[in-house]
Amino acid sequence: MEEATAEATAEAVETTTYTVKRYPVAPGYRLNVRNGPGTNYQVIKVLPEGVRVPINCQKPGETITGPYGTTNLWDNIANGQYVSDAYVNTGSDGYVAVRCS
Numbered sequence: 001m002e003e004a005t006a007e008a009t010a011e012a013v014e015t016t017t018y019t020v021k022r023y024p025v026a027p028g029y030r031l032n033v034r035n036g037p038g039t040n041y042q043v044i045k046v047l048p049e050g051v052r053v054p055i056n057c058q059k060p061g062e063t064i065t066g067p068y069g070t071t072n073l074w075d076n077i078a079n080g081q082y083v084s085d086a087y088v089n090t091g092s093d094g095y096v097a098v099r100c101s
Helices: 002-012
Strands: 022-024 031-034 043-047 052-054 057-066 069-078 081-084
Touching: 043 081, 052 069, 057 081
Parallel strands: none
Antiparallel strands: 022 052, 031 043, 031 081, 057 069, 069 081
């Protein structure tokens, strides 16, 4: 009887899945990833040309001019990893994700 209960419970559990949207980095650029929203933060890695990045959240920081305009938005692409939104083709001049807390 325990086996039937476990099976029924497993069927009742709803699984939520979603696809993380990835945005292309400007063609021809190797993008610095920093540990905060500005060039005064340490570069922790460099992304190769042609990558697409997820945007988990966004926050204001240093104003940067790049191929997609001038902005103070920085995109969080992983825990503690930020890139300037001026180098990411989001199709918007504003927020496309929630604000980072």
